[in-house]
Amino acid sequence: MPALCLCFDVHEAYRLRKYTVFDIGQNSVYEDDDRNCDALIAIARSCYLPMTDLLLKLIRRHKKAFKCSFAISGTALDQFEQYAPEVIDGFKALAATGCVEFVSGPSAYSLAFLYSEQEFERQVKEHSLRLKGIFGKKPLAFRNTEFMYSNELAQALKALGFKAILAEGAEHVLGWRSPNYVYTAPGLAEPRLLLRNMLLSEDVSIRFSNRGWSGWPLTTEKFAGWCSGADDADIINLYWDYHAFGMRHDKESGILDFMEAFPAAMLADKRFSFMTPSEAAKKIEPKGEVDVLDLVSWRDNERDLTMWLGNDMQKDAVHALYALDGRVRALGDAGLIHDYERLQTAEHFSNISTKWFTGYLADRSNPFESPYDAYITYMNVLADFEMRLAAAEKAASKKKTAGGRARPPKKKTDAQQKK
Amino acid sequence: MRILMFGWEFPPHISGGLGTACFGMTQALARAGAEIIFVLPRADRGGANDFLRLASASGALINEEMALRMDEAAQNAWRESIRFLSVDSPIFPYLTPESYAQSVEWLRQQGETYRRRQSGRSFTYELSGGYGPDLMGEVRRYSRLAAAIALRESFDVIHVHDWMTYPAGMLVKALTGKPLVAHIHATEFDRSGENINEQVAGMERAGLMSADRVVAVSHLTRKTVVERYGVPAQKVSVVHNAVARHEVERRYVVPPRIRHEKRVLFLGRVTFQKGPEYFMESARLVLRKMPNVRFFMAGSGDMLPMLIRRAGQLRIGNRFHFAGFLRGEEVDRMFALSDLYVMPSVSEPFGITPLEAMLYDVPVLLSRQSGVSEVLKHALKADFWDTRDMADKICAVLRYPCLAAELVKNCRQEMKSIRWENVAVQLMAIYRDVTGGCQ
Incomplete structure (x- = not known):
């Protein structure tokens, strides 16, 4: 009785503008508004709007036998609200069908889990609250930035009350085991681990339009055949970058037609059913424990963190950022927290990656000419941010000491009056 | 494969990147099995090495029969495209109006800047090398002397470096019918922007047009050559330069x-x-x-x-x-x-x-x-x-x-990948191509 668990990863990063050393201390506009807007509108037209419409149609056609889930990042929501609010309306319509689950994550699609427990917790709580506000349900499932996962994440998420974690079913983690079962982290009954079936997922999200691939052209029958070939599987987790549908593989590649025929082809085989992540966590018994000591992700062949933390420039940038962590939160200035969050988005670090040829997918390319330019720009922005932080701290402490100084003379006058 | 190469600079007599490039390139070509005769305007002051034969154009003997053949060939090869000034004119690749005036003065004082030496029925010229004020005259004389050397040698390909040697290449091609490869390290448009020297540009264009293959040092240069001179694009290959890796001999400590x-x-x-x-x-x-x-x-x-x-x-x-x-x-x-x-x-x-x-x-x-x-x-x-x-x-x-x-x-x-060895491989392929696959 294999369940099919679909999750679409929806993320958009804010691109930084060309911010030079001469801007530091002069102005604090970091993002390239025009470029971000143009890019989002283009992608909404080719991917978000048509694909969301299609999913709505499929749910109605299959009378709720078709289900799926979405993991939408906070920066993506910000961009939809800012540039294309109709995209959110589409997601709301999907939520109203009751067949779609919304999965939480760190709001800024950040690496906070690696560097600051408090910041991670703050972002997750903030994002869960926001998702509940928009879609009406408190998220019970979680997917970390770029599907990063390790044992510690399970610990942290248990404390936050999540029932399911979506993570990469990387070979070096699973070993001989199959991703097609529900697992748990060592010593924890909850949350349940739903590991991605890497091969089947990427047949669609990466290889679909590759004419050099032996599986091309991929038809729904062929794909259904591969799914049913997974003998006595409990669950097949297919996690896809939403960009794959209409953006990475354009309309002419037939990806939307594939998607349209996909549920019918699967449901024709009575053994299959669609489930959302928290449903699967509830209904399917775990088959064992998976011990993940080092972080895994869903990127590159290595499925590790070298895309974000592979060279010294990346490490320098990320450390410089999180060195400010305590100070930003202690001050509690809303404007600074907002910018701090935006500076944490994973792309800021992957843009500095020197893995030239393997790293980038065409629809998520590096907006900078070189990783060096990305690093220079990011460090300039960070320098300005730090200056603003220092200035705000100074202003706050002045307020305090000013208040403190104001009192002694008062006391004196009191004393004088007494005299 | 024997290559007759015409160049204007070669270590230790260098004034720019051209000499350095020629050195690295020929060294690697020699290792790849090419036999090179490198003709310089003047090669009497050191610079001997074991991987190629440096020939000095200066002092090469031209006999009467050669002179006749050359004049005839030059008529055909140069007439339409190249116009040597008949009066001495100071030309320097990197010349400005101020230094032009100085050079004219220098020329006036110098009078006859070269000697034509007669010995029996043969004659020759003395060349000074470098980029003297009478560069155009030197180029003209170099062409004839280099052609004289070419007539005595046997070779498969003529390979010329930059405009100073293009007339020589054209002349030798006309005399021997061997294929001509024109290497372009810099164009007149790079050196002078829009205020180009028409005479130099004319020579550059003529050389590039009559070459069987043009080798540009970058896509940027290839674009200039195709757009400015109208050289057919399919004739122009890009072979990037490289750098010879020598061990840095001394460590310098920052004071x-x-x-x-x-x-x-x-x-x-x-x-x-x-x-x-x-x-x-x-x-x-x-x-x-x-x-x-x-x-x-x-x-x-x-x-x-x-x-x-x-x-x-x-x-x-x-x-x-x-x-x-x-x-x-x-x-x-x-x-x-x-x-x-x-x-x-x-x-x-x-x-x-x-x-x-x-x-x-x-x-x-x-x-x-x-x-x-x-x-x-x-x-x-x-x-x-x-x-x-x-x-x-x-x-x-x-x-x-x-x-x-x-x-x-x-x-x-x-x-590690920017090596003259790779350049040599590409050049050898071009040589094979223009000679029609002969070894």
Whole structure:
């Protein structure tokens, strides 16, 4: 009785503008508004709007036998609200069908889990609250930035009350085991681990339009055949970058037609059913424990963190950022927290990656000419941010000491009056 | 495969990148099995080496029969395309109006600048080599002498480097019918911008047009050649230059007194083509943000007096130093002590110096208007006119040690593939192609 668990990863990063050393201390506009807007509108037209419409149609056609889930990042929501609010309306319509689950994550699609427990917790709580506000349900499932996962994440998420974690079913983690079962982290009954079936997922999200691939052209029958070939599987987790549908593989590649025929082809085989992540966590018994000591992700062949933390420039940038962590939160200035969050988005670090040829997918390319330019720009922005932080701290402490100084003379006058 | 190569410079007699390039290229070609006869205007002052035969055009004997054949061939090969001035005219690749006037004066005093020596029924010319004021006359005489050498030798391909040797190449092609490969290291448009010397440009065009194959040192140069001279694109191949990796012999220790400072270097001719004024403008911007930096401009050229005045005007003279023209060990030391090498060239067909800087583990910032930026991924790049961008990048390299370290680390890796051996392989393929596959 294999369940099919679909999750679409929806993320958009804010691109930084060309911010030079001469801007530091002069102005604090970091993002390239025009470029971000143009890019989002283009992608909404080719991917978000048509694909969301299609999913709505499929749910109605299959009378709720078709289900799926979405993991939408906070920066993506910000961009939809800012540039294309109709995209959110589409997601709301999907939520109203009751067949779609919304999965939480760190709001800024950040690496906070690696560097600051408090910041991670703050972002997750903030994002869960926001998702509940928009879609009406408190998220019970979680997917970390770029599907990063390790044992510690399970610990942290248990404390936050999540029932399911979506993570990469990387070979070096699973070993001989199959991703097609529900697992748990060592010593924890909850949350349940739903590991991605890497091969089947990427047949669609990466290889679909590759004419050099032996599986091309991929038809729904062929794909259904591969799914049913997974003998006595409990669950097949297919996690896809939403960009794959209409953006990475354009309309002419037939990806939307594939998607349209996909549920019918699967449901024709009575053994299959669609489930959302928290449903699967509830209904399917775990088959064992998976011990993940080092972080895994869903990127590159290595499925590790070298895309974000592979060279010294990346490490320098990320450390410089999180060195400010305590100070930003202690001050509690809303404007600074907002910018701090935006500076944490994973792309800021992957843009500095020197893995030239393997790293980038065409629809998520590096907006900078070189990783060096990305690093220079990011460090300039960070320098300005730090200056603003220092200035705000100074202003706050002045307020305090000013208040403190104001009192002694008062006391004196009191004393004088007494005299 | 025997190659008859015509060049104007060869170590140790170099005044620019051309000689360095010819040396590296021929050495690698010799290793790849090519036999090279390299004809220089003058080769009597050292420079002997074991991988090729250096021939001196100066003093080669021309007999009457040769002279007759040459005149006839020259009529056909040159008549329509090349016009040598009949009067002595000072031509120098890097000439300005002021120095032109000086050269004319020099010529007037010098009178007859060359001697025609008669010996029996044969005669020859004495050439001085280099880029003297009577360059055009030298080129004309070189052509005839080189042709005389060609008539005595046997070879499969003629390979010529830059316009000074193109007339010779054309003449020899007409005389022997051997295929001509014209290598272009710099075009007149790179050297002079829009104010080109028509005579030089005419020779360049004629040489490129009559060549069986043109080798450009970058895609940038290929584009110039195709667009400006109308050379058929399919005839032009790009073979990027390389750098000979010699072990850096000496380690230079940064003196303690200047250890707290950062040093940024410009090294090249101080002329319009190299964009020194953009370097100075960037320096001014950097010094506003980082006062603890020193800028060095090494090299000489016609813009030097103007720039020295400008440095004073900007009040940055105490931070911006002029090192003059450096030689040999001075160059090594300069590179080794620099924290960043900047090449802001306005138009640079290739530009070998950044590769040399990289031999000393110095990170480089290149103008995008340079051929070398096509082969270096791990270098910082900026448009030469965008001095703010350049200053931004200079500040970043000096401020963030891990940026410099990462650049150097990746460049070192990249340098492994930028080798003359690869150039030789590509050139051998071209030779085989033009000779129709003969060995």
